[in-house]
Amino acid sequence: MLLRPLPARNEYFGYGVAVAYIRASGETIDTEYEPWRDLVTDIRALRLTIYDIADRLRSMHPAPT
Incomplete structure (x- = not known):
């Protein structure tokens, strides 16, 4: 059995969690x-x-301004 990460629309949740955690x-x-x-x-x-x-x-650091 293969558990696929971020199934059906969970990518929005994953994005939000990742951004919140990093911040x-x-x-x-x-x-x-x-x-x-x-x-x-x-x-x-x-x-x-x-x-x-x-x-x-x-690697997702903002570009220098």
């Missing part, structure tokens, strides 16, 4: 939609390991 940790992140959409797409397609997901989340 609660005192970090700032890029909250543009595109990087998150790409991350969710790759997770749903089972292209990423948990370590890949963590790396991707750590």
